Every structure is written in structure tokens, then in C-alpha cells.
Amino acid sequence: MNDLGHIGDVARVFGEKGDLAHRALFLWASGASALLVWSLKELAASNKRFNDFVQEVARLTRLFDDDA
Structure with a gap:
């Protein structure tokens, strides 16, 4: 299997389990929180x-x- 097929399999697994969406949401929330603190x-x-x-x-x- 070539590298692109493996990446597609990884993306499919993340998509099915929702892990990628959770990571994206975590990154967004972390960035927003850091911006708020700053x-x-x-x-x-x-x-x-x-x-x-x-x-x-x-x-x-x-x-x-006092001078006046």
C-alpha cells in the first residue's frame, strides 16, 4: 500500500471515530482561551x-x- 492510501485509511478512522473533530475543537478552544488570557x-x-x-x-x- 502506498503512503497516500495509508493516509486515507488514517483519515477514515479519525472521521469514523470523531477523533479528528475532537482534536480540531480542542485546538480551537485552546487558541481562543490563550487569546482571551492575552x-x-x-x-x-x-x-x-x-x-x-x-x-x-x-x-x-x-x-x-497650591501655587495659585
């Missing part, structure tokens, strides 16, 4: 930078108000 980390970092900016503006406002 997005949440970026959002947290962005919120921290924005909070630092607001605190600095408040500090400057207090500084200028």
Missing part, C-alpha cells in the same frame, strides 16, 4: 497605565492649585 493581560496593563496617567494629572493639578 487580551485580559493587555487590558489590565492598559488600565494600570491609564490609572498612572490620571494620578499624574491629579498630582499636577494639586501642584498648580
Whole structure:
């Protein structure tokens, strides 16, 4: 049997048992979960930078108000 026939047999076995679909679903879910974790980390970092900016503006406002 040639290699293409063997690959076809493997694909048929995965198709019949649904193993390939389960693996594809697992890969999709893993990728989506990893993207969610990365997005949440970026959002947290962005919120921290924005909070630092607001605190600095408040500090400057207090500084200028004290001079007046």
C-alpha cells in the first residue's frame, strides 16, 4: 500500500471515530482561551497605565492649585 492510501485509511478512522473533530475543537478552544488570557493581560496593563496617567494629572493639578 502506498503512503497516500495509508493516509486515507488514517483519515477514515479519525472521521469514523470523531477523533479528528475532537482534536480540531480542542485546538480551537485552546487558541481562543490563550487569546482571551492575552487580551485580559493587555487590558489590565492598559488600565494600570491609564490609572498612572490620571494620578499624574491629579498630582499636577494639586501642584498648580497650591501655587495659585
